[in-house]
Amino acid sequence: GIVLWEIASQSEPWSHLPSQSFFMDVLLNEIQEERRPPLDPDWPRPFTRLLTRCWSTQPGDRGTFLTAIADLQAM
Secondary structure, rough: OOHHHHHHHOOOOOOOOOOHHHHHHHHHHOOOOOOOOOOOOOOOHHHHHHHHHHOOOOOOOOOOHHHHHHHHOOO
16 A cells, blocks of 8 residues: 555655654554555545555455455556
């Protein structure tokens, strides 16, 4: 999900965080608190659904890589 977000946004997630504490900030704060990079409202709804599904905290809800590919091909 994060790689798809980077491709679509042409940005780095969490770029506002200082590099010296990036790993700990993302790991301890962003991920544990379920904060994700912002979704662009102009992105197609099927694409944003795929991103949010990939970011699910429940592994079974994320789908497989093959389902992600199928979803992208269907767009």
